[in-house]
Amino acid sequence: MKCGVVVFPGSNCDHDVYHVWKHVLQQEATFLWHQDETVKDCELVVLPGGFAYGDYLRAGALAALSPVMAAVKRHAAAGGLVLGICNGFQVLLEAGLLPGAMRRNASQRFVCSDVWLRVERDDLPFTRGLRAGQLLRMPVAHAEGNYEDSPQRLDALEAARLVAFRYTSPAGELDPAWNPNGAARAIAGICNPEGNVLGLMPHPERCAEEILGSTDGLAIFASALDSLRTARTPRTTPAARAARPERAGAEADAGADLEAKAQVASR
């Protein structure tokens, strides 16, 4: 399964992501240059952390207008997997692939530390190897991770279950003291309604091997790989399912089929 890691001038986590996909998961990986007009034949596209275009104007604002992002948008619209990490998440917001915006951290300081994340969605292509409520420990390193949107749009985001990860205490509870940047509703990561685009501030690629002290991040990449291998269409949110009843029926059938197979296997 081929992963394309986008390199903007100023990206600095591109090689880390490449390493995880290529050497830890033993898959094909390639770099995509910001001026590329296609994502080649990559099945997963990752927008890595860093300071694309020096964060000039706003973090991610200029990167969002680069030629490769038009290709990334086409890839996403066709159902392809797109993962934005840290600065990559900021690029996804500025490109309009995910809703909302980032502001300076409430502390006014660059925050570089480990945080606790609570998994809110375990049915996404990127989280299928996790379980809802599970806690992950991951590093963050950013100055603009203070997620913001209007209260109405935040309500809509929650209603559509698009929050994938939240910052919590080590006990998994919402607590402002454990929110590293002041993000609205402790939001650390969100997805699109189709589930094939995910953005998060923490760095899963920095905790994907034992030698780094934690492998909590590996599950994100392993889940994406698993999704690509089984070539399953991304599961949709209840709201999206309601809007497309014919797909809901198809999924229910597929689920029943899997259950039947599991029962046979268990006998």
Next chain:
Amino acid sequence: MIARVTVYPRREILDPQGKAIRDALARVGFAGVEEVRAGKSFEIRLGVEDRELALRQLREMCQKLLANLVVEDYAVEILNGERQ
């Protein structure tokens, strides 16, 4: 024609930078300052002479790039002594 575009945090949104600056102003003797909102200013030399066209272009620039309307508002003005 020279124009100035000002982009600043929306009023309903807490501006942590502006708050930090207000607190610092208090420390240098301006304790009465009630609010500071910190933004950005762009001076833009336009290749057009028509004022209405210029204003239209400037607003479009803000909507497409200079401001992030989720968290920011903007104001445009034509300089050259002639204020909007």
